[in-house]
Amino acid sequence: MPHSFSEQVRSNHAHFAEILKKIRTGRAHPEMVGDILVEAYGAQTPLSGLAGVSVTDARSLVVEPWDKQIVKAIEKAIIAADRNLSCAVSGDIIRVSIPQMTEETRQQVAKSLDTELERARVAVRKAREEEKKQIEAKTKSKDLTEDDRRDQIKTLDEETKKAVSLLEAAAQAKKAEIMKV
Structure with a gap:
């Protein structure tokens, strides 16, 4: 051929x-947020390059930024991405909840x-x-x-x-x- x-x-x-x-299935997976662009260090950077993302249960993710200074920027980017995800900042980590479909x-x-x-x-x-x-x-x-x-x-x-x-x-x-x- x-x-x-x-x-x-x-x-x-x-x-x-x-x-x-990237298509949502009702279950949490790191790829859901990994490509979200975050305004950090004067540039748009994919979230996967700024933080570790892990699954805590079927409908929750934990985002742990490697630089604690950008927690608010990451939270803002996740909300702005308009993917029907809700965020809660707990100190240096961000908990992301995926609503039931x-x-x-x-x-x-x-x-x-x-x-x-x-x-x-x-x-x-x-x-x-x-x-x-x-x-x-x-x-x-x-x-x-x-x-x-x-x-x-x-x-x-x-x-x-x-x-x-x-x-x-x-x-x-x-x-x-x-x-x-």
């Missing part, structure tokens, strides 16, 4: 996996997951189209025989179906996790 298509598909899968990590919230999150899945599918199809154009150009310039073109397009179609089914399987697993009460 052509190198560029495989690379694009791999990159797309990695990006989709990162998106899945309602059925309506679960459906909204599942709908946003479907939107992200469709974006990932489109990216795979776009990569397929680019690769198909390259194959057609090689055929037109006589670098590829008609039989080779047909074989490569068939292989490309199989790889595309496989890539899309992997995305769909990951999305289904995440959706099951979201809908689980």
